[in-house]
Amino acid sequence: MKEALLQALFRRRTKEFLKKDDAYYINLLNADMSILQNEYYRNLPFLVYSIAQAVLAATAILHMDWMFFASIFLALFPMLITNFFADGLRRRRNAVSKANEDYLNTSKESIQGYEAIKAADKVSAWLTGFHASTIKQHETIASEDVFRRMSNESIRSITSLMQLLAIGFAGYLITIGALTAGNLFSIVYLISYISSGTNNFIELMNSVRSVKGIMNKVQSEMESMESEPTSEMDVMDIEHAEVRYEKVGFSFEEKKLFSEFSCRFEPGKCYVIVGESGSGKTTLLRLLLKYFDNYDGSISISDYDIANLTERSVNHLVGIVNQTPYLFNRSLYFNIMLSDQVDPYTQAEYEGLLAKLNLTELSCRVREQPLGDFGDNISGGERQRISIARALAQNPRILIFDEPTSALHPENKAQIMNLIFSMEHITRIVISHDWAQDFLDRFDGVIHIESYNPREDIIE
Secondary structure (H helix, E strand, C coil): CHHHHHHHHHHCCHHHHCCCCHHHHHHHHHHHHHHHHHHHHCHHHHHHHHHHHHHHHHHHHCCHHHCCCCCHHHHHHHHHHHHHHHHHHHHHHHHHHHHHHHHHHHHHHHHHCHHHHHHCCCHHHHHHHHHHHHHHHHHHHHHHHHHHHHHHHHHHHHHHHHHHHHHHHHHHHHHCCCCCCCHHHHHHHHHHHHHHHHHHHHHHHHHHHHCHHHHHHHHHHHHCCCCCCCCCECCCCCCCCCEEEEEEEEEECCEEEEEEEEEEECCCCEEEEEECCCCCHHHHHHHHCCCCCCCEEEEEECCEEHHHECHHHHHHHEEEECCCCCCCCCCHHHHHHCCCCCCHHHHHHHHHHHHHCCCHHHHHHHCCCCCCHHHCCCCHHHHHHHHHHHHHHCCCCEEEEECCCCCCCHHHHHHHHHHHHHCCCCEEEEEECCCCHHHHCCCCEEEEECCCCCEEEECC
């Protein structure tokens, strides 16, 4: 159920996913799903058992002439075996506690790394890795569940058996005439049996009803996936990618960001977008990534209007390097390739990226060790180069850099910018707050966003 929910979330369009925050999805995948599993799915068999208990007792009353309550000892005997299961259940619950902790971390990475995975067109590989990484956790949980159910059902079965033996013994006594006045006791017992089953049924139904809201929320998330229209095309390869904005207008939360904005980013050239904070620099490129669709005008990649392209196509063609890239607490290889699967081709590609981005020394240093939460074990420059390597691994035709050097040391900043300028086969768009003229002069074009009236300066 949890994997099905995660698959539904990854199939959702990014613009829909971003309408809710990380905490909502993490809680949905973990706390809500655990409650649903414990209070709904696990209670359904017990609902059937409670009904059967009450029905069997009612049927027994119809045959009072051969039943009698025989022995209190037989009824109490099952209490003596409960300790037999206690130790094994304790160990398994401790293992489940650890498994749940690991699963929470994996789910958290899935949500917090959502944009990175989608942007790199690695959804399929991620889901495969997620499935493999959780098999052991699922086995641990399943082992505890089987053992718990076995112990509970064993106790219940033995209890029922002892009660039936007592009733059978009473029936035998009545049959042989040894007891004739026990019908009253039998009726009292069987009525209590019916009452017990009825009470259990009511309690379980209350538990089921108590999670109805959660069930509705999960079902809503599963069913509300917005599928891509069949009219949209999959275009996975464009040799020379140019980007065109034609009379684009866009408002966000009643704030006008663009009006009649037109611009052209030529194939293989490097551009910079500058403007004040909040002017819409990042939003301009989020439009290209199909994060929003309520804009005027048109945005195209080469001859294709992005409105007619699938989100997967855009994610494949356009790579993005964020200001604060998300790094998984996993190996360097995983953070670049977003997969644990290694084959000769990907290994060669990986080693080439390491050399190109000056990450070979880092690879030797960390080897297969996790990089820490958000890459805490490495420097800011290394984090940024890893993010660029991840984007290049998808072989994009267009690369977007969102403030790629804002938090870097001047030396690291120079290295990153030199790397960006060297990628002459890729159309590059850099968002920056650096207005220094010697910095701007290095670009093929400069887009100034001022007072919601962008203008383009082409540098010859």
